[in-house]
Amino acid sequence: MSTNEVLKAVKISKNFGGIQAVDNFSISLKKGEITGIIGPNGAGKTTIFNLISGICQIDEGKIFLEDKEITNMKQHKIARAGIARTFQNIRVFESLNVIENIFTALDPVYDYNFADSISIKKRRNIENEKHNIAEKLLKIVGLWKYKEKKPKNLAYGLQRKLEIARALALNPKVLLLDEPAAGLNPKEVSGLIDLIKNLRENYSFSIMIIEHRMEVILNLCKTICVQNFGETLAIGCPDEIVNNEKVIEAYLGEAE
Amino acid sequence: MIDFLLSRYFVSIITFTSVTVIAVIGIYILTGLTGLFSLGHGAFMAIGAYVAGVLMVNTNIPFFLAVIIALLVSLIAGAVIALPCIKLRRDYIALVTFGFGEAITAFLRQTATITGGASGLSGIPAKTTPVLAILSVIVIIIIARKFKFSRLGRQCLAIRNDELAAKSMGINVAKVKFKAFMFSSAVVAYAGILYAFYTRYVDPGMFGWTLSAEWLIMVFVGGVNSLTGAVLASVFLSGIPEALRFAAAWRVVLYSLLILMILNFRPKGIFGDKEFSFKHFGMIKKYFKGDEGNVN
Numbered sequence: 283m284s285t286n287e288v289l290k291a292v293k294i295s296k297n298f299g300g301i302q303a304v305d306n307f308s309i310s311l312k313k314g315e316i317t318g319i320i321g322p323n324g325a326g327k328t329t330i331f332n333l334i335s336g337i338c339q340i341d342e343g344k345i346f347l348e349d350k351e352i353t354n355m356k357q358h359k360i361a362r363a364g365i366a367r368t369f370q371n372i373r374v375f376e377s378l379n380v381i382e383n384i385f386t387a388l389d390p391v392y393d394y395n396f397a398d399s400i401s402i403k404k405r406r407n408i409e410n411e412k413h414n415i416a417e418k419l420l421k422i423v424g425l426w427k428y429k430e431k432k433p434k435n436l437a438y439g440l441q442r443k444l445e446i447a448r449a450l451a452l453n454p455k456v457l458l459l460d461e462p463a464a465g466l467n468p469k470e471v472s473g474l475i476d477l478i479k480n481l482r483e484n485y486s487f488s489i490m491i492i493e494h495r496m497e498v499i500l501n502l503c504k505t506i507c508v509q510n511f512g513e514t515l516a517i518g519c520p521d522e523i524v525n526n527e528k529v530i531e532a533y534l535g536e537a538e
Numbered sequence: 539m540i541d542f543l544l545s546r547y548f549v550s551i552i553t554f555t556s557v558t559v560i561a562v563i564g565i566y567i568l569t570g571l572t573g574l575f576s577l578g579h580g581a582f583m584a585i586g587a588y589v590a591g592v593l594m595v596n597t598n599i600p601f602f603l604a605v606i607i608a609l610l611v612s613l614i615a616g617a618v619i620a621l622p623c624i625k626l627r628r629d630y631i632a633l634v635t636f637g638f639g640e641a642i643t644a645f646l647r648q649t650a651t652i653t654g655g656a657s658g659l660s661g662i663p664a665k666t667t668p669v670l671a672i673l674s675v676i677v678i679i680i681i682a683r684k685f686k687f688s689r690l691g692r693q694c695l696a697i698r699n700d701e702l703a704a705k706s707m708g709i710n711v712a713k714v715k716f717k718a719f720m721f722s723s724a725v726v727a728y729a730g731i732l733y734a735f736y737t738r739y740v741d742p743g744m745f746g747w748t749l750s751a752e753w754l755i756m757v758f759v760g761g762v763n764s765l766t767g768a769v770l771a772s773v774f775l776s777g778i779p780e781a782l783r784f785a786a787a788w789r790v791v792l793y794s795l796l797i798l799m800i801l802n803f804r805p806k807g808i809f810g811d812k813e814f815s816f817k818h819f820g821m822i823k824k825y826f827k828g829d830e831g832n833v834n
Contacts, residue, residue, distance in 0.1 A: 335706060361708035373703035377695045377763055377811060386696045389689045390708040452708055 286312050287348075288488045289365075289456045294333055294343030296326075303329040305512040306343070311456060311488040316478070318499040319492045321509035322532065327492045328370060330509070331458050335367045336360040347455060362390060364455035368445045368462060370492075374433040380444055381429040384416040387451035415451065422484075423447045423477060439470035443477070450481075457481075459491045463498050475501050500524075508532070549668050550736075555776050556671035557733045558756075562772035563682045563765070564725035565753040570762045571691060572718040573698030574623070575632040575754065577747045578639025582723040584745035585612045586730030588646060588653055591662045591740060601665050605731055612727030613720055615642075620719035624712045639747055646742040658741030659734075666736035674732060678725060682765055685721070694718050759800050761807030766814040771807070 289311040296304040303326045311317055319327050332338040334345060336357040344353045352360050366387075375383050392412050420426040423443040425436075433441055442462060449457055462478075463471045475498060478489065482502075493499050499506060499520075506523045508515040516526045523529055542548055561583060568574050590608035593599060619638050623631045647656045654660065685691050693714045696704040705711055734740050756775050760767030778796065782789045800808065 337702065337706075357705040358708050358710050361706050367706055369703065369706075373700045375696045375699040375703070377699050378692060382692055385689075386692055386704070386709065387707040389693060390710070448707065 288313050289334070289490075290346045291330075291334065292344045292346075294330075294345060295341050296329055296333055296338060297341055302512045304333060307509075307512075307514060308343075309507060309517075311490065313488060314482065314486050315504050316482060316489045316491065316502045318503035318506045319490065319509060320494070320496075320499060320506060321515075324511075325509040326512040327509055328460055331367060331460055331490075331492065334360075334456075335365055335458060358390070361452055364452070364487075365458065366449035366452040366454035366456070367458035368442070368449050368460055370460045370464065372438075372441050372445055374441055374444055374448070376432065376434055379430050379432055380425055380436070381416050381420065383433065383444060383448050384419060384451050385412060387448050388412045388415060391451075391453065419447045419450050422450075422480070439466050439473070442466065442474070446477070450485075454487050457487050457489045459489060459493075461492055461494065463493055463495045471495065471498065474498070478502055551777070551780060552668045553666060553671045553732070553736045555773055556668075556675045557729045557736070558753075558776040559675050559769055559772045560678050560732065561726050561729035562753050562756045562760075562768050563678055564722040564729065565750075566757050566765060566768040567682060567685065567694075567718055567725065568722040569754060569757050570765070570768060571686060571694040571698060572715060573628065574715065574719065575628060576635040576722075577632050577750045577754075578619070578635030578637070578642075579723070579726050579753065580745040580747065580749035581639040581642035582612050582616065582726040583730035583733065583749070584642055584646060584740075584742065585615055586727030587734035587740045587745075588659060588730075590731045591659050591734045592652060594663055594665075594735075595659065595661050601663075601735075605728075608731055609724055609727055612723050616720045616723030617716075620716050620723075623719065624715040635750075636747055639745070639750060643742040643745055654741075656742065658739055660739045662734050662738045662740070664735065664738055666732045671732055671736070674728070678728070679765070679769060682725075686765055690714065690717060755797060758807055759797060761804075761809035761811065763811030764807065764809035764813055766812070767807050767809030770809070 287310050289309075291307060291309050293306045293308050294304060295302070295306055305326075307326075307330055309317070319330065321327055329338065333340050336352075336355055336359075339354050344351060346352065347363055347365060350363065352363055352365070355363070375386060378386065389412075392408055416429075417426065420429055423446060425440060425444055425447060428436060428440065433444060436444065442465075446459070446462065459478075463474055466474060478491075479502065482489065489502075491499065491503065503520065505517065506520055507517045508523060508526070508529050510532045515528050515532055516523055518526070561579070564582075565576070565579060568576055568579070586608045589611045590604040593604040593607060594601065619635065623634055626634065646653050649655070650657075693704070693709050696707065696709060697711055697714060701711055730745075753772075756772045757768050759775060760769070760771030775793075775797075778793055779789055782792055785792055804810070
């Protein structure tokens with residue numbers, strides 16, 4: 283694998299009781315690049331994310347993160363290896379406030395053993411470091427002033443940003459965003475696009491986005507992959523995809 | 539007044555309430571923080587009570603050693619039952635623990651030569667004083683509060699809110715659940731030890747699933763997210779049967795009605811997710827000084 287490749291999926295397949303949700307899907311993500319996945323509902327886009335992040339077991343095929351194979355590893359181990367994700371329906375922790383939500387992702391990474399926890403100085407250093415990272419992340423997404431608030435008291439768009447910040451706290455190599463713009467108003471969508479652009483400039487991780495809103499995809503993605511009924515219809519740069527006949531057919535129906 | 543405070547009746551209320559508060563804190567850690575339901579935690583109380591009781595009746599080891607051995611045995615039993623439980627869905631955990639609890643009481647009935655069987659274990663020395671009971675409550679409240687606001691407590695809450703998201707945040711869900719289960723079984727077993735060394739007599743029938751269910755009710759009435767709620771609800775609800783003595787046979791009906799009313803009007807429990815904190819004193823002070831505008 284070339285050093286530039288961060289994530290590589292080789293011919294992965296998933297079958298749910300006779301329905302081929304994902305069929306021979308292959309993709310390779312380059313460092314710092316944003317890749318989009320589009321396709322009609324039920325095309326298996328979220329299943330691809332579930333397979334990569336370990337929520338579902340893969341039937342066939344292999345997934346590599348840098349040089350390490352992560353096929354069918356336990357979900358929390360994949361997360362710690364560097365694959366962070368957000369969810370289509372927001373899944374923030376309601377009982378915890380904003381900054382504690384970030385800490386949940388930092389805790390397993392900034393682990394200290396029992397011996398360290400006895401040394402107050404060492405423990406304070408680790409806690410301080412965690413706090414600094416959380417502060418930095420919340421400032422990037424613009425949630426610092428709400429740090430003590432419970433997520434349910436935040437606007438929908440802010441909850442989405444919180445979920446993204448929490449994923450960033452894992453210090454990921456790959457960030458999977460599952461419909462980040464769903465349910466946002468046009469102003470929030472343009473804010474989200476700016477945020478993701480900002481992340482691309484400041485961090486080196488690769489991003490994969492599932493999205494129905496084309497303005498998000500066309501604004502951000504260098505490569506677009508079109509899925510339909512579990513199969514890959516087309517993969518390429520935005521111009522190619524927009525003019526691809528198969529893609530137009532899948533979205534608009536067959537020309538008579 | 540002083541006569542009343544020293545009376546056997548009052549002392550027994552204090553001790554029994556303390557035992558209930560400790561057990562309910564154990565359940566709060568499991569159900570309130572981690573979101574697992576157990577209908578068999580009464581069995582851990584039985585294990586604590588019987589192991590320490592049998593040791594003290596049959597050997598002459600010191601009390602604290604009996605306590606430590608009983609806690610260790612409860613931890614081993616906790617590990618045995620937690621290992622299958624952490625892989626199960628929430629509702630199945632309730633079933634497994636239910637079976638475990640009933641199995642333990644059946645076991646205690648069958649081993650009559652050691653435990654006295656259905657007729658119970660008597661002759662346990664009196665070691666639990668009201669002071670020890672109250673001190674234990676205070677220490678366990680402090681530990682539980684520390685636990686709630688620790689990294690582990692945070693991970694427990696994350697798991698209760700959304701297990702899938704917790705896993706995606708790198709939390710080892712099985713490991714955290716296991717730790718919470720062990721902690722809660724040890725706390726409940728400790729309540730059992732205090733209980734046995736106060737009543738000086740225990741029988742298997744005391745530790746059935748109804749006891750575990752009662753603790754669960756207390757956690758929910760107090761507010762499933764609130765340690766303060768769990769503690770106050772257990773004090774309140776274990777005091778009510780005493781206050782309702784005049785109603786004799788109607789006691790249980792009134793008790794149930796009250797619980798239904800509370801859960802009807804406050805579905806999230808009395809305290810919801812609020813916690814008592816010394817900060818509130820500051821707010822009250824500020825309020826009376828008349829500069830409530832600065833309270834944020």
